[in-house]
Amino acid sequence: MRLSEAVSAQTPLVQRLLDGVATIGADPPGITRDAFGRGENDAQSLIARAAAELGLTARLDEAANLSLRWPSGHDAPPVLIGSHLDSVVQGGNFDGAAGVIAGIGAIAALQAAGIAPKRDIEVLALRCEEAVWFGLGLIGSRALLARLPAGALELPHARSGLTLAQSIDACGGHSARLRENTPLRDPRSIGVYLEVHIEQAPQLIEANAPVAVCLANPGNVRHPFIRIRGEDAHTGLPHRFRRDAALAGADLSLALERLWLDEEKAGRPMAITIGRFHTPAARHSLTAVSGGFELSLDLRAYDAAHLAALEKRLGAIAAEVAARRKVEIVLGERSAAAPGPMDPALIEALSAAAARCGIAAPRLNSPGSHDANNFAASGVPTGMLLVRNQNGSHNPYEAMDTPDLMAAIGVLAEWLANG
Incomplete structure (x- = not known):
């Protein structure tokens, strides 16, 4: 046959x-x-x-x-x-x-x-x-x-x-x-x-x-439990006093997307995925500024040096968002896979x-x-x-x-x- x-x-x-x-x-x-x-x-x-x-x-x-x-x-x-x-x-x-x-x-x-x-x-x-x-x-x-x-x-x-x-x-x-x-x-x-x-x-x-x-x-770098710590507050609190963890989470996510688009434009393929994105379920409310936020992150690229450089940029972006939003961003647990x-x-x-x-x-x-x-x-x-x-x-x-x-x-x- x-x-x-x-x-x-x-x-x-x-x-x-x-x-x-x-x-x-x-x-x-x-x-x-x-x-x-x-x-x-x-x-x-x-x-x-x-x-x-x-x-x-x-x-x-x-x-x-x-x-x-x-x-x-x-x-x-x-x-x-x-x-x-x-x-x-x-x-x-x-x-x-x-x-x-x-x-x-x-x-x-x-x-x-x-x-x-x-x-x-x-x-x-x-x-x-x-x-x-x-x-x-x-x-x-x-x-x-x-x-x-x-x-x-x-x-x-x-x-x-x-x-x-x-x-x-x-x-x-x-x-x-x-x-x-x-x-x-x-x-x-x-x-x-x-x-x-x-x-x-x-x-x-x-x-x-x-x-x-x-x-x-x-390869990838993963942070399954990124935690953002701000301060719970009343919804009427003026912007200048806020330490809003939810908006910090949004800022972090959009900054990472901008990084992704810039890398793609430069011909360096990669991907960023945010799988979990939420305020603490036991405490979130229509009438409260959330002092807590969690998200997960999967960052991936095809070259080990590129992946390492992206991870360094992740740290810098997180630090910039934390300072601007007056919150603490803890990347937390990390796992990695080689390209x-x-x-x-x-x-x-x-x-x-x-x-x-x-x-x-x-x-x-x-x-x-x-x-x-x-x-x-x-x-x-x-x-x-x-x-x-x-x-x-x-x-x-x-x-x-x-x-x-x-x-x-x-x-x-x-x-x-x-x-």
Whole structure:
């Protein structure tokens, strides 16, 4: 059977797995697969059963990441194909899960075509990529590569209240090993890391292409609980006496937007997102000036030096707003992820594989940070394929079409066979 025919023949398997993880995560109007909870665990089990039918060897590592290996009999560093199975609360079905399923589909296609692997191929279902569960994202790959920040194992789960260490242990991991702060796998022993992921902006809709080759993922700096402290007051208080935390929050947000627009105009891509933006719910009132305000901030860019410069500007902007509004701005807790530039040789090789499949795949930056960031930052040659998806991600309306995922699986299988 030709490889293209073998890929097409896996469509029922891929659709069955997509439907299966949707059923596991059903939470109308969207999908919720909670990390280190029933949603992620049941999705792991579904994927493991499909892998067993293909003869893959399953194991959990000390971080409770699931590894599914197709041994080659060759002594060469393996190819890892990874993504995640957790979701945000009431998100969509494809963010993460489509990438894990793509790895299974590609191996199934190679087997159907009678193509033996040149080196071990391993599908990874990495734990807890979404930051919503612990206020820290990319946890599975961070743990695998010893990139967890200090104190991460004590972070509480947003739903269960268990610490990250307790959550890992409850799912079959061994968190004590992670306290050694050494990689669970030496990055030098990994040949390649590949990830397939839905696109998180409609660039492929615009380009009328099913698949893109990723150039880079942004790194990020996150402050989940920025606190502004002013002074509660009567609504009639004249402006010159006010220490209005709400207006300071508005000023800070608009100043950051001006920074974003200036950077884009200068040709330096980045993004700023304010997810939470509110006065204290227990005390806000129509007839009071609020002395308290909270917001969250995600600041991202594609180059480490640029990201560091933007973080310095954030501090200066916060200080200027605080002085002008006579308030205190505390940026508070911070997490960060390194930018993820893709390996130039893999960009070329994946583009060539797409061309052999008859796909004119554009080369695009991804708007999102992914587990691929940690592999790239650890020195592992890293590549990504982005799949067309009309409505973004982290919402119930993700709109990836299965034929587009099959196109990405075709490119992946072609690279594995002939790359």
